[in-house]
Every structure is written in structure tokens, then in C-alpha cells.
Amino acid sequence: MAGQTILEAKNIYKSFSGVPVLQDVHFEVKAGEVHALMGENGAGKSTLIKIITGVYSKDEGQIYWEGQPVEINTYQDCQKLGVACIYQELSVIPPLTVAQNVFLGREPRKGKIIDYKKMNEMTQELIDKYQFPLKPTTVVENLGIGQRQLIEILKGLSQNSKLLIMDEPTASLSGKEAEMLFKIIQTLRSEGVSIIYISHRLEEVYMLSDRLTILRDGKNAAVLEKDEIIPAKVIETMIGKVVDESAGSKKMLHSDENAEVRLDVRNLTDKTDRYRNISFQVHRGEILGLGGLIGAGRTEVVRAIFGVDKAESGEVYLDGEKLECYPKASIKNGIGFVPEDRRNQGFIPLLSTTRNVALTNYDIVEKKGRAISDASELEMSKRAIEAIDIRPNDPDKQVGVMSGGNQQKVVLGKWLMRDLKLLIVDEPTAGIDVGAKDEIYGILEDLAKQGVAVIVVTSDLQELLRVSHRILVMRKGDIVKEFKNVEVTQSMVLAAGQGVEEEA
Numbered sequence: 001m002a003g004q005t006i007l008e009a010k011n012i013y014k015s016f017s018g019v020p021v022l023q024d025v026h027f028e029v030k031a032g033e034v035h036a037l038m039g040e041n042g043a044g045k046s047t048l049i050k051i052i053t054g055v056y057s058k059d060e061g062q063i064y065w066e067g068q069p070v071e072i073n074t075y076q077d078c079q080k081l082g083v084a085c086i087y088q089e090l091s092v093i094p095p096l097t098v099a100q101n102v103f104l105g106r107e108p109r110k111g112k113i114i115d116y117k118k119m120n121e122m123t124q125e126l127i128d129k130y131q132f133p134l135k136p137t138t139v140v141e142n143l144g145i146g147q148r149q150l151i152e153i154l155k156g157l158s159q160n161s162k163l164l165i166m167d168e169p170t171a172s173l174s175g176k177e178a179e180m181l182f183k184i185i186q187t188l189r190s191e192g193v194s195i196i197y198i199s200h201r202l203e204e205v206y207m208l209s210d211r212l213t214i215l216r217d218g219k220n221a222a223v224l225e226k227d228e229i230i231p232a233k234v235i236e237t238m239i240g241k242v243v244d245e246s247a248g249s250k251k252m253l254h255s256d257e258n259a260e261v262r263l264d265v266r267n268l269t270d271k272t273d274r275y276r277n278i279s280f281q282v283h284r285g286e287i288l289g290l291g292g293l294i295g296a297g298r299t300e301v302v303r304a305i306f307g308v309d310k311a312e313s314g315e316v317y318l319d320g321e322k323l324e325c326y327p328k329a330s331i332k333n334g335i336g337f338v339p340e341d342r343r344n345q346g347f348i349p350l351l352s353t354t355r356n357v358a359l360t361n362y363d364i365v366e367k368k369g370r371a372i373s374d375a376s377e378l379e380m381s382k383r384a385i386e387a388i389d390i391r392p393n394d395p396d397k398q399v400g401v402m403s404g405g406n407q408q409k410v411v412l413g414k415w416l417m418r419d420l421k422l423l424i425v426d427e428p429t430a431g432i433d434v435g436a437k438d439e440i441y442g443i444l445e446d447l448a449k450q451g452v453a454v455i456v457v458t459s460d461l462q463e464l465l466r467v468s469h470r471i472l473v474m475r476k477g478d479i480v481k482e483f484k485n486v487e488v489t490q491s492m493v494l495a496a497g498q499g500v501e502e503e504a
Contacts, residue, residue, distance in 0.1 A: 082162035094141035268314030289468030336415030349400025384413035
């Protein structure tokens with residue numbers, strides 16, 4: 001069986017409103033191989049996967065499973081074939097336990113009653129087999145994004161599938177969690193399981209994949225064998241230009257300590273002990289990077305500063321004035337916030353680009369009497385589209401059907417319409433291709449040059465070094481290390497986050 005084609009999508013064509021998004025695309029996966037799928041945001045990757053999994057119907061073409069033509073019209077159809085998809089957008093249900101999420105819709109039963117004991121035991125067996133840091137009975141709403149991603153992976157593994165589709169599986173994982181996933185992938189491959197691996201992280205594709213298909217503008221750009229997967233060649237094929245992704249392994253930090261203090265955080269403490277006595281300053285025109293492992297408290301701190309969550313004690317000052325930490329006051333005072341979970345917290349999927357851009361800006365949108373001016377709202381949307389190159393450049397496009405990168409651009413773009421003093425960005429480029437990453441880095445750097453203070457929370461060490469003027473590292477709720485005006489490497493930041501001292 002190994003080496004035989006298990007899935008083939010042939011001559012696939014798909015359009016939306018007459019605009020083609022896939023044209024004569026061919027894609028195949030062999031039994032027991034890791035086949036990577038890459039392309040810029042909007043290249044058609046997600047559309048192809050949604051056709052394979054029955055979310056979208058194809059306009060033309062044929063799908064073959066183990067050599068036989070099949071019709072996949074629903075996700076249940078692909079599950080029956082032996083295909084499971086781990087989507088980038090999390091589908092876990094927060095009020096349920098880990099076990100309930102893993103076996104949702106497939107619960108073991110005693111007669112008509114769910115056998116919770118058996119379900120917990122089955123989940124524990126999976127957790128033990130793959131050594132995940134989870135407990136079957138933990139309620140998911142008490143877990144971070146990285147651990148929720150692990151639950152998605154467990155759901156896929158629980159189905160004993162012949163083909164696993166992984167869409168940006170490490171986007172929210174810490175380095176340790178990602179290494180755990182890589183070992184699982186190697187094990188599954190040795191057991192004959194096929195994997196479609198979608199990622200924008202070239203180092204992962206280079207390390208894991210047996211073959212790589214690259215899409216560009218909805219068409220096949222290349223199919224590369226393992227020895228042909230050379231990062232520079234891949235990037236050039238994807239976007240037609242060379243982007244130096246190796247930059248950032250080492251950097252000399254430069255922070256102007258004489259610049260005016262824009263944000264002053266004093267002794268911020270969480271009532272559930274997720275962070276304690278957090279104190280730091282951010283200067284005007286400075287990009288402060290917050291590093292550390294997932295669960296270190298970084299996201300919780302920035303959410304408290306913006307006011308999404310309330311700290312038990314501590315004070316926050318903006319330009320010397322004490323800040324009341326709740327979102328309405330933060331927005332009014334010139335603070336923008338791009339959350340970690342963009343799909344559930346950053347935008348409303350069914351609304352257009354125009355409406356999403358306006359969501360945080362209705363206080364500055366022109367009005368006709370008591371009514372919002374549609375023309376002013378549309379004009380603001382067009383400015384955001386142009387400022388950040390949102391694709392498609394259609395103000396009426398629903399944001400929920402855009403690629404992940406363009407969704408993130410919408411979330412970021414709405415804040416660019418305001419007179420910002422401070423922008424907080426949590427995981428700014430998770431699931432975004434290298435070309436779009438450079439664009440977002442450029443936007444953050446331009447904001448800093450204009451005097452905006454920027455806080456960047458990221459688990460990507462290369463990104464942390466790439467954008468930061470100064471770096472704070474958190475571990476278990478405390479700030480444990482500051483890097484400023486020194487040469488710093490990824491390993492130094494990682495060592496600090498793990499509680500290991502490595503000399504500069």
C-alpha cells in the first residue's frame with residue numbers, strides 16, 4: 001500500500017461570484033507520505049482543502065479515493081472514507097471537557113446513555129500514547145489557545161484516519177508542543193498514515209515533508225520532491241520574489257531609553273495568579289516584544305492592559321495619566337488591540353470588510369443626524385484596504401470567507417484608522433505567509449516611526465527578534481529577563497523562557 005496514491009484531486013475548478021479561485025488544480029497524496037501544501041494567503045489552499053472535505057462543492061474536476069472516483073458533499077462523507085481535518089480555526093466547545101470535545105458526536109454509550117467513564121478512559125489512552133499535557137476532565141475554557149490546538153489534533157488522531165489534514169497545526173503551539181507534534185507525525189507516517197501539511201513555516205515543511213505542492217493565484221505553481229524543497233526556491237515560486245526568512249536568528253537590540261514613556265504598567269496582578277506584580281514601561285516609538293512559552297502569562301497581561309479581562313490589582317498609566325482599563329476607555333485614549341484568537345475575538349465573520357473596519361471606529365465615522373453615514377463608513381474601509389493591501393479589495397466582501405492572512409489584515413487595518421498612541425498585537429502573523437509577514441512587520445515599524453508604542457506578543461522567536469527594539473521574557477506569570485541594547489539570539493530568549501540561564 002505504501003507509495004500508492006490514496007487521494008487525487010484532478011482538474012479542480014472553483015469560482016465565487018464568477019471569480020475563479022482554483023483553475024485546473026491537480027493534487028495527489030500517496031499512502032504514508034507527508035505532502036505539504038503551500039502558497040500565499042489567497043492562493044487557494046483553503047478552498048482546495050474545503051473541497052476535499054466537502055465544505056465546498058467543486059465546479060469542475062474529479063476526486064479519487066484509492067483509485068476510485070468519489071463524491072464528497074459533506075464532511076461526514078470524507079470521514080467515512082477515512083479523512084480527518086484539523087482546521088486552523090479551532091472548533092472546540094469551551095464549556096465542554098477535553099474528552100467531550102475529542103469524542104463529540106461519537107460518544108461511547110451504555111444503551112442510550114453516554115458512558116463518560118469509558119470516554120475519559122479512551123481520551124486518557126490517546127493522551128498517554130502521544131504524551132500530550134492534557135487531562136480528559138479539564139474544561140476547555142480553562143485552557144489556552146495552544147492547548148486547545150492540541151485537542152483539535154487529538155480529535156483527528158481519535159478517528160484512526162488514513163489521511164490527516166493539518167492546517168497550520170503549530171500556529172498556536174509552543175516550541176515544546178510543536179516538537180511533540182513532529183514526533184507524532186513521524187510515528188503516523190511510519191504506520192502508513194498520510195498527512196497533508198499546510199504551513200507557512202518553511203523550516204517545518206523542509207523538515208517534515210516528502211513532497212510539496214505550491215499554489216499560486218489558484219493554479220499549480222510546482223510540485224517538488226524532498227530534495228527539491230529548498231527554502232529560497234520555495235519562496236520565489238510562491239511569491240515571485242526572494243524574502244530573507246533567515247533574518248532574525250541573531251539581532252542587536254536598540255532601545256531609546258531617553259524617549260518619552262508612553263505606557264507605564266505598575267504591579268499588575270491577576271486574581272487567579274496567572275501573572276504577578278508585572279511592571280514595565282514602553283517608550284514612544286518603541287516596539288516591545290513579549291516572549292516566553294505559551295501559558296507564561298503574556299496574553300493575560302496584555303488583555304488586562306486593554307481591559308478585556310480585569311486585573312485584581314495594579315495600575316496602568318498612558319502618557320502619565322492613570323488609565324481606566326476597560327475596552328471603551330482604552331479605545332478612546334488611543335489604544336488598539338489585535339487579539340490572539342482573531343476569528344473569535346478579532347472580527348465578525350458574516351460582516352463585510354466595511355462593517356468590520358468600522359466596528360471600533362463608529363465614534364469617528366461621520367453621521368447624518370443620528371444615522372451613520374454610509375459614504376463615510378465606505379471611505380474608511382477603502383482607506384484601510386489601501387493602507388494594508390487587503391485582498392480582495394472589495395469593501396463588501398465577507399471577512400469570514402477570506403484567507404487567514406487577509407482576515408488578520410482587516411483586524412489590524414481597523415486600528416490604523418485611528419490616532420493611535422499604543423498598539424498591542426498578540427501573535428501578529430500566526431498562519432500568515434512570508435510575503436504578508438513582511439508587510440505586517442513593515443506596518444508595525446512604520447507605526448513606531450510615527451511615535452506609536454507597540455507591544456508584540458509572539459511565540460515565533462524569529463519574529464520576536466525581527467520586530468523588537470527591546471524584549472521582555474515571561475515565565476510562569478513573572479517577567480524573568482529583559483534584553484535591551486545587546487546582541488540577542490533565539491536560543492537566549494528560549495533559555496530564559498524555560499528557566500535556563502544562557503549568557504549573552
